[in-house]
Amino acid sequence: MSASFDRYQKRKLISSYFSVVISIALVLFLLGCLGLLVLNAKKVADHFREQVVVTIYLNDSAKDVEINQLEKSLAMADYTKATKFVSKEEAVDIVKADIGEDFMEFLGSNPLQRSIDVYLKADYVTNETLDGITEELANKKFIEDITYDNDLVELMNNNVKKITFWVLILSALFTLIAVLLINSSIRLAVYSKRFIIKTMQMVGATKRFIRRPFVFKSVQLGVIGAIVALIGMAIVLYYLNSTFPELELLQKPILLAALFVGIFLLGILITWISTFIATQRFLNLKTDQLYY
Structure with a gap:
């Protein structure tokens, strides 16, 4: 009976970790794709302008x-x-x-x-x-x-200005959404272990000692999610560069490398901050508040 319960708990834990990794990877992948769009927006616009x-x-x-x-x-x-x-x-x-x-x-x-x-x-x-x-x-x-084509030139320039403005707005909005979604996933993962946190605290463990394994595990999940997201971004970038070689998407490798590093660090940073805040919240709760 005990072995069966342990297996159930292990499967539940793995399922929880898997869902967190997938959530982080999807959000970072979409954020990275938006970053690729921002980096290459001018290049794409210039390509169409140069067809005039x-x-x-x-x-x-x-x-x-x-x-x-x-x-x-x-x-x-x-x-x-x-x-x-x-x-x-x-x-x-x-x-x-x-x-x-x-x-x-x-x-x-x-x-x-x-x-x-x-x-x-x-x-x-x-x-x-x-x-x-x-x-x-x-x-x-x-x-x-x-x-x-005078009308085409005027229409193209107006549309480029509008698209650039909305891409910047969407980038800021999507970054905020990404932070909130990853934070939500991390909080749910920590919430499932709130009783363990409180038990450790009751037997005398310090907040720093309790927080450390949670932060370490979340950062690990953030690294795995970021790597999955970067692999997806690399595949998309390779496909677009093969399909539209005239856009020369790989012409600025330093900017692309900075974007990939930025997405990787963002995955680590968000998971670290989210886990720190989530564990701190449950550490400050009273025992009777854990049931709400």
Whole structure:
């Protein structure tokens, strides 16, 4: 009978520890994923900004020397990330791919113009910068027209500001929730041993002596939970980097290492503080208050 009861108690204890570890791991994993989002929010936004294209259409009378000089000057400009010259033949292939049919069969001649596609650096993708580039190039006689999606640029910049603001708010809110959830799990684990705490105290054990094994065990669970969370974060990071290599998520290893270390230390710190507070509470309770 005694052996059966001991096995039951052991299973109950293991189940309690397992639930605490899972709770800590899940909360830290979600917090770490949010941290990855915060670290890479600007990079993701910059990636989409740099897809905006400024297309410069050239007159048929434009000389090759003029086009080459223009392309070189654009490539050397501070705002330029990349340039691409599109010939009349390449323009035909692009339009064919877009509309899905060969329009040249009906027209007989190529009405499309040569052009230069300019991809800007993310910090320069603003309406003010694009208007300035347009004004600067408009006085060149061999340039027919300059186009870009003005509405898209304005919408993108507005959305980036809104998303950045809400990501910061959510980060602060989720950090608070993470602390409360882990604290709740630790308090429940300590609550189940409140009678043991009071018994040790009644036989003369000091508060520090009673508190030490609880804190040590909770920190151990915090370390295990943090390691599980970090493994999950590493898998997510590897998957995202493999799926979206253009985002270059591993380009700043120092920041990533700091995030991983921060999540690990956070798991230890929260469990230590939560256990200290929880044990202190039950140590200060009177015996008749343990039943409530």
